[in-house]
Amino acid sequence: MMAGVEPLDEAAARAAAALEDRLTKPPGSLGVLEGVGVRLSAIAGRCPPPVPEPAAVAVFAGDHGVLAQGVSPWPQEVTAQMVANFVAGGAAVNVLARQVGAVVEVIDVGVAADLRAAPGLRTAKVRRGTADLSVEPAMGIDEAWASLELGCDVAADLVARGAGVLLTGDMGIGNTTASAALISAFTGAPAALVTGRGTGVDDEQLAHKVTVVDKALSRTGDLERHGEAAVAVLASLGGLEIAALAGFLIGGAQRRVPVLLDGVVADAAALVAVALQERCRDYLFAGHRSVEPGAAVALDHLGLEPLIDLRLRLGEGTGACLALPVLQAAARVLGEMATFDSAGVTERTDVEGP
């Protein structure tokens, strides 16, 4: 699990940046796409990079003891019901994954209920939901490691089965509370700034949710946030599915595959993953900017710019699916566009060609 992550290929990055400037367009005119293309080349170690496909969405599901504090208007049973919905293909992530040709794999890392076995569902419970993070550590250190390992294994499996790009997904009623706590812990931003309405709490409930997050942070104290010691922070603030997602990100990076983050839960997991393996960051792309305020804080901290901003707050992997075509477009541009020379197009007259 803690095997190293290789550095990016700087030569491939330079080749891609140089090629961007030779393509038949004003230099820089494809905006964010150009930087994405450069990084995809650096990840793949070649220019042009392969188009990131086929895609696999891993939806990690887990329950949250903190639900006892009334942080969500939705009952815990919805986690299991939504897993059934994913397996049946009726959820938003299924619809959006079908559109982009992505497979959806659901992993039960910590759902409190027993789930019926089904194709596309991997049962790998580390425990049946977390403990209440506002009063005690959400999970044991060993459970955090087990969840990380599981996520890493899922990434390895999906890549072994041919995935060229990994997308994160999550399901867990209560998991925006755990995400807010982790984002506060890893960025230093106060709880009030990173805690949001999740699936839809009102002002009073939101104030209560901030108090709950603050309690968890006080209890956690100033545990080390860097290196393997950071697993204790993860265990304290939890989210079995968040821990598994962090492992999933590391697993993708270890295999030099681009990983597309969904929303705030994935962003929290990314902070954990980067604390554990700093180079992991270079393999991550932010699919979208969630409405949840912690998302922007986490992405700023990570230095990742979201590809899509459609005021989504659903999770499941929906934002990652919507962003996938942008990632693929960036690779295609490098692979398929004509250059000024090849197309016989005159360059601008006032400056030397790049």
Next chain:
Amino acid sequence: MMAGVEPLDEAAARAAAALEDRLTKPPGSLGVLEGVGVRLSAIAGRCPPPVPEPAAVAVFAGDHGVLAQGVSPWPQEVTAQMVANFVAGGAAVNVLARQVGAVVEVIDVGVAADLRAAPGLRTAKVRRGTADLSVEPAMGIDEAWASLELGCDVAADLVARGAGVLLTGDMGIGNTTASAALISAFTGAPAALVTGRGTGVDDEQLAHKVTVVDKALSRTGDLERHGEAAVAVLASLGGLEIAALAGFLIGGAQRRVPVLLDGVVADAAALVAVALQERCRDYLFAGHRSVEPGAAVALDHLGLEPLIDLRLRLGEGTGACLALPVLQAAARVLGEMATFDSAGVTERTDVEGP
């Protein structure tokens, strides 16, 4: 050409809004996608709406007399060279259109050079480039009408050939100057606020470009901006390809087909189209927010929210192609997602179902 545009189907819109609230997700959690789905239903007159496909990108090309004022670092010949690049399939719009399964049709409405006939190129020159808008009207009123008619016909043809969604594209060295002039004329925003660097001018050139736009606006004066009289403003400030685009938008709306705008040139055309046929607006979606400052001003004026914001400033239809999957996703969500009832998912416990 000036045939009416039917109003949206409000019953279909209400049905879609009601369905959005029954789908297995927190109400509103799909953000912008939900409103897009409602409007697609209202356009189609049914819920769920058909997925907007197949897509056709119409790239209207024309040259600009104002280039004599030194408003672009690129020579006029690039317009014709890029048309050849489009026809050969090597430009950015070709790459991005292929990714989303869209056909690209190029229409020469006013390129100054003679173009070699080729499959995918429609030659329909209204004139060989515009006159210099800073000193005289860019085109005659009759030429503006001819360009509008042409664009409208292209939309009709593409829909007759099966297109379920129309995307705008444009090519014309100098056309951000004409777009800025039109955006200023139709929104009332000062030239300095809507004139941008286009394909890449420096500070001094930008200041000069603003002066050029101001001259054109002074010359145009306070011509009527509403109804058919607005064609005189269009003729004065021009862009043969912009006039054709305005007709294309009206043509799509007349056939009740959603039209996805690309960047600032399409946004300028949309202001013209809506001045001519106010209801046209209801059929338009803003593909992206161009870096060009006039784009945001035009979209605000139109009340359209861009689907993508990737700091693009290339034109050609690239932003529209990148946004198409978002439009399609909005329709698919309504057509394919399970409802709380059908999936047996419990709703939130603190409020009555919608």
